[in-house]
Amino acid sequence: MKRLLCASFLLTAGLLVVAIGVAEAQTPPLYTKWVNYTTANGFPEGEVFSVAVDGNRIWAGTTHGLVLIEDGRVRRVFTTADGLPGQAVMAIAVDHQTGDVWVGTFGGLSRYSGGQFKNYTNLTSGLANDLVYAVAIQGKYVWAATAGGFSRLNTDTGNWTIFNNQNSPFLEPWGYGVAVGPKKVYLALWGGGVVVYDIEHHYWRPYTDPDGSMEIVLYRNEGLIHIIVSSIAYNPATKMFWAGTYFGLSGYDGRNWHNYLTKDSGLASNFINAVQTRGNEVWACTQKGLSELDFKTNTWVTYRPANWRALDTARPVKLGRGEIIITRPDGSKRTIESPTSIVHNYILNMAFQGKDIWVATAGGLSHGIRQSDKEEKNNESASNRH
Amino acid sequence: MDQASPGCLTALFEVHMRESFDSLRKCLGCTIATALFVGATLLLAQQSPPKVPYASIASSGVTYAGPGREAAFNLAGPTIRIGLLAPMHGPQQADGEAIVQAAKMALADAQREPLPGGLHLSLDIADESVPPWGILDDEIIHLVIQQKVVAIVTGADGVAAHLSEQIGNKIGVPTLTLSSDPTTTQINLPWIFRLGPSDTQQARLIARDIYRTRGFQHVVLVTERDHDGRIGEQEFVQAARELGAPAPASVMINPLQPDAGSLLKLIKKQPPQAFVFWTEADIGRKLLEALHSVGIHAPIYLSQETAQKGSGLEFHRLNTAGIKDASGVGIYTVASALDATPSRESFARRFQAATGARPSPVAFEAYDAVWLVAQAVRDAGPNRARVRDHVSATRNFAGVSGTISFDSQGDNRAEACLVHLQ
Numbered sequence A: 001m002k003r004l005l006c007a008s009f010l011l012t013a014g015l016l017v018v019a020i021g022v023a024e025a026q027t028p029p030l031y032t033k034w035v036n037y038t039t040a041n042g043f044p045e046g047e048v049f050s051v052a053v054d055g056n057r058i059w060a061g062t063t064h065g066l067v068l069i070e071d072g073r074v075r076r077v078f079t080t081a082d083g084l085p086g087q088a089v090m091a092i093a094v095d096h097q098t099g100d101v102w103v104g105t106f107g108g109l110s111r112y113s114g115g116q117f118k119n120y121t122n123l124t125s126g127l128a129n130d131l132v133y134a135v136a137i138q139g140k141y142v143w144a145a146t147a148g149g150f151s152r153l154n155t156d157t158g159n160w161t162i163f164n165n166q167n168s169p170f171l172e173p174w175g176y177g178v179a180v181g182p183k184k185v186y187l188a189l190w191g192g193g194v195v196v197y198d199i200e201h202h203y204w205r206p207y208t209d210p211d212g213s214m215e216i217v218l219y220r221n222e223g224l225i226h227i228i229v230s231s232i233a234y235n236p237a238t239k240m241f242w243a244g245t246y247f248g249l250s251g252y253d254g255r256n257w258h259n260y261l262t263k264d265s266g267l268a269s270n271f272i273n274a275v276q277t278r279g280n281e282v283w284a285c286t287q288k289g290l291s292e293l294d295f296k297t298n299t300w301v302t303y304r305p306a307n308w309r310a311l312d313t314a315r316p317v318k319l320g321r322g323e324i325i326i327t328r329p330d331g332s333k334r335t336i337e338s339p340t341s342i343v344h345n346y347i348l349n350m351a352f353q354g355k356d357i358w359v360a361t362a363g364g365l366s367h368g369i370r371q372s373d374k375e376e377k378n379n380e381s382a383s384n385r386h
Numbered sequence B: 001m002d003q004a005s006p007g008c009l010t011a012l013f014e015v016h017m018r019e020s021f022d023s024l025r026k027c028l029g030c031t032i033a034t035a036l037f038v039g040a041t042l043l044l045a046q047q048s049p050p051k052v053p054y055a056s057i058a059s060s061g062v063t064y065a066g067p068g069r070e071a072a073f074n075l076a077g078p079t080i081r082i083g084l085l086a087p088m089h090g091p092q093q094a095d096g097e098a099i100v101q102a103a104k105m106a107l108a109d110a111q112r113e114p115l116p117g118g119l120h121l122s123l124d125i126a127d128e129s130v131p132p133w134g135i136l137d138d139e140i141i142h143l144v145i146q147q148k149v150v151a152i153v154t155g156a157d158g159v160a161a162h163l164s165e166q167i168g169n170k171i172g173v174p175t176l177t178l179s180s181d182p183t184t185t186q187i188n189l190p191w192i193f194r195l196g197p198s199d200t201q202q203a204r205l206i207a208r209d210i211y212r213t214r215g216f217q218h219v220v221l222v223t224e225r226d227h228d229g230r231i232g233e234q235e236f237v238q239a240a241r242e243l244g245a246p247a248p249a250s251v252m253i254n255p256l257q258p259d260a261g262s263l264l265k266l267i268k269k270q271p272p273q274a275f276v277f278w279t280e281a282d283i284g285r286k287l288l289e290a291l292h293s294v295g296i297h298a299p300i301y302l303s304q305e306t307a308q309k310g311s312g313l314e315f316h317r318l319n320t321a322g323i324k325d326a327s328g329v330g331i332y333t334v335a336s337a338l339d340a341t342p343s344r345e346s347f348a349r350r351f352q353a354a355t356g357a358r359p360s361p362v363a364f365e366a367y368d369a370v371w372l373v374a375q376a377v378r379d380a381g382p383n384r385a386r387v388r389d390h391v392s393a394t395r396n397f398a399g400v401s402g403t404i405s406f407d408s409q410g411d412n413r414a415e416a417c418l419v420h421l422q
Helices: A002-025 A373-385 B006-047 B093-110 B132-146 B158-171 B199-213 B227-242 B261-269 B281-293 B320-325 B342-355 B361-380 B384-392
Strands: A031-037 A048-054 A057-062 A065-070 A073-078 A089-094 A101-105 A108-113 A116-120 A132-138 A141-146 A149-154 A160-163 A175-180 A184-189 A193-198 A203-207 A229-235 A240-245 A248-252 A257-260 A272-278 A281-286 A289-294 A299-305 A322-327 A333-338 A347-353 A356-361 A364-370 B079-086 B120-127 B151-154 B175-177 B192-194 B219-224 B249-253 B274-278 B300-302 B331-335 B417-421
Touching: A031 A322, A031 A333, A048 A101, A048 A356, A048 A364, A057 A089, A057 A101, A057 A356, A057 A364, A065 A089, A089 A141, A101 A132, A101 A141, A108 A132, A108 A141, A132 A184, A141 A184, A149 A175, A184 A229, A193 A229, A193 A240, A229 A281, A240 A281, A248 A272, A248 A281, A281 A356, A289 A347, B079 B093, B079 B132, B079 B361, B093 B120, B093 B342, B093 B361, B120 B132, B120 B361, B132 B151, B132 B158, B151 B158, B151 B361, B151 B384, B158 B175, B158 B192, B158 B227, B175 B361, B199 B227, B199 B274, B199 B300, B199 B331, B199 B417, B219 B227, B219 B261, B227 B249, B227 B274, B249 B261, B261 B281, B274 B281, B281 B300, B331 B361, B342 B361, B361 B384
Parallel strands: A048 A089, A048 A347, A089 A132, A132 A175, A175 A229, A229 A272, A272 A347, B079 B120, B079 B151, B151 B175, B175 B192, B219 B249, B219 B274, B274 B300, B300 B331
Antiparallel strands: A031 A364, A048 A057, A057 A065, A065 A073, A089 A101, A101 A108, A108 A116, A132 A141, A141 A149, A141 A175, A149 A160, A175 A184, A184 A193, A193 A203, A229 A240, A240 A248, A240 A272, A248 A257, A272 A281, A281 A289, A281 A347, A289 A299, A299 A322, A322 A333, A347 A356, A356 A364, B331 B417
């Protein structure tokens, strides 16, 4: 009996080790095919700050207006001449119930509905400030993160509510990001960390940098990694929120913090412009590439052009092949090349479309098409041989 | 196999159980002891911070890996604009005028020798004293998007510096700030550079003089209930703590209704050995007048922002020995430079000839900020990213405010010193 128990224990442990080993050895699904939108195919020049998926339509916010892509083509570029309140479009949110597109610009907030823009500025509405960095939809409410605080518009009544350091537990009024969960709204503040608003009970919960120093991180997973938060995302599958900062990535699961810096992870850069998440995936839009964390296996994948260092120089460089860096939990790295590449290493934001991704970069918009199941299997067997 | 009797088996079982129980007890004891040891170690580890932090921004440095350096991103036209934020009305108007005057002098000096490609530099001035939310941000957007400035130089106001930095970070425009707010450069952003001493540097310098040189213990810290006042208070309290000194008694002034009453009430109970003011210049002036009226005799230390022209005080140089001698009454502030260099003296003379007053530390820094941008345009061309790179590479530049070298965070490494005010 003892021997049987012992044998079963050893077998279970062995299977567990093998299972973990296999899971670790597996290459995550990759994006090996990229279709890019640049000035070469009618896209405006300059940075793409934001991107949103609206069924088959893609909206992109750029330095020179709002771009609509349909069926793989640039259909329209909306500018201030078309009614946009500002030329630089920082944020886009699609209300999937009404079909309205909410656009945050450096000149105010705008609602694109029925082919018309209706603009909201701090002089004509309850918008706290005209510098709108992020927009999110929470049922009938539209939230806008602005340089003067957060504004919430009730689209049924037209009433506005402003949340700032005068009436909310914010250290600073500067809003930089907003994300919506089923019961809470997550606010990212420049200099104020993350503040969570409980929708049902109307209370606030601030999260700041526990060591109180902006220049250091005292302990790795003690709390929010930096108090200047550039972006926030909520993951309904894991019930976690993720905060991007200019000094690393922070995730909070309700009990523990999970912080990542380049020094001990596959994160491409600590300078994070935006963060997005779905399932087990966390995507960090950094200045040195697009980094994906598989939170379950702690495996990282970073996408950037193979010649990315040359892209940041003064001479013009032709985009070549893509570079994919896979970082395992033990820190080992493997680099593979893809025939096509994301258009630039300086990533400003991204959005999901089914299995595909759309990536806003400083050099244009990139559509990442996930490899087929066949390719995935080939990759896995190659990875196992490796 | 031997057969054992049931009685023998029971006895064996009892012995075995006793042994097992004994080993279990020992094991339990060991486990509790280990748990207590681990717990105590963890508690101690939690109480004493690690000698080396897990990570630090200063050691990682700030880089810019973005685009914009190609000729296609060059700003068009023969006139290249430099944005300048300065307070142009209200209590800080005199400081704003000094900043504008210094900036104009720098621009004229920088263009004595023509720029390559027939380029011409001009200043686009925006009023920093307007409300920051709703007006100032629109002005900054106007400078960045419509006027296409190559860089922005901000005045001493911390909020204006943050707004310019936030916009500059998104669009890609360098900001050179005269604000002392240390949090502008503690972010890891590659687009901001500070000319003068930060609040952290100022607080440490003042605290060292008060607590170490003079050996004082009882200090009153006066701050303003706003962003800059809060940061100043944090930094001075931290600097005192670093020296093992007692925390200063704090008085917070409402900038909308400045009233010296609470300060006078506090010092009536126990006159302090020194005062530290971290307020705007006009409020500082009112507080100084209030202290003068009740005949307070204690050294007063002003932050650089408090000591601007609005304070009604005049600057003159004083060496460190002079500071030590000033054991009694005196008013002091922090400046970047101590030595009189020919360029510094020449600028001060010309400035005084033009305005009738000696330049404040902020005016010296404004001259250098505009000069650095002008030189960057001359050497790197009319391109925001390349101007950023050029400014970030500044090392041992002999400016009128001192020798300028930017560190990896964008802070000027120049030594700061205390100066005497009259």
